[in-house]
Amino acid sequence: xxxxxxxxxxxxxxxxxxxxxxxxxxxxxxxxxxxxxxxxxxxxxxxxxxxxxxxxxxxxxxxxxxxxxxxxxxxxxxxxxxxxxxxxxxxxxxxxxxxxxxxxxxxxxxxxxxxxxxxxxxxxxxxxxxxxxxxxxxxxxxxxxxxxxxxxxxxxxxxx
Ligand code: FES
Numbered sequence: 195x196x197x198x199x200x201x202x203x204x205x206x207x208x209x210x211x212x213x214x215x216x217x218x219x220x221x222x223x224x225x226x227x228x229x230x231x232x233x234x235x236x237x238x239x240x241x242x243x244x245x246x247x248x249x250x251x252x253x254x255x256x257x258x259x260x261x262x263x264x265x266x267x268x269x270x271x272x273x274x275x276x277x278x279x280x281x282x283x284x285x286x287x288x289x290x291x292x293x294x295x296x297x298x299x300x301x302x303x304x305x306x307x308x309x310x311x312x313x314x315x316x317x318x319x320x321x322x323x324x325x326x327x328x329x330x331x332x333x334x335x336x337x338x339x340x341x342x343x344x345x346x347x348x349x350x351x352x353x354x
Pocket of ligand 1: 277278279280281282283317318319320321322323325327
């Protein structure tokens with residue numbers, strides 16, 4: 195069962211929002227600042243923002259969904275990214291994604307219920323010679339085979 199968490203605007207965030215309220219491009223700037231604070235943009239905060247800067251909630255969600263950078267769900271403690279660029283795709287990225295889904299029970303753009311992992315697909319990360327490539331946080335894994343994944347992922351369980 196998912197535990198509901200309270201997300202409230204800090205005084206510092208309110209000051210920032212008030213300072214940007216009337217400026218051009220304010221929505222993007224404010225959403226960046228919110229994501230910096232929470233790691234994503236909680237719905238509760240988006241609703242409060244809508245009220246504070248008098249911008250319809252639908253417009254805020256229009257921006258959140260247009261820019262992939264913004265996250266609407268709390269990310270896991272670790273981000274597991276599978277490269278789906280051409281070289282990695284040709285070398286079996288699809289099989290890696292399938293096995294990640296199989297092991298973690300979640301797909302691309304989802305997070306595990308225990309809050310440990312978020313799964314992402316990324317474009318070429320510049321290590322094509324090592325394809326297929328996957329990263330967990332800042333660590334790069336090359337020549338990844340589906341059979342290696344259980345062991346790799348187990349290293350990160352419970353690791354902060
Ligand atoms: S295509 Fe995956 S690292 Fe380049």
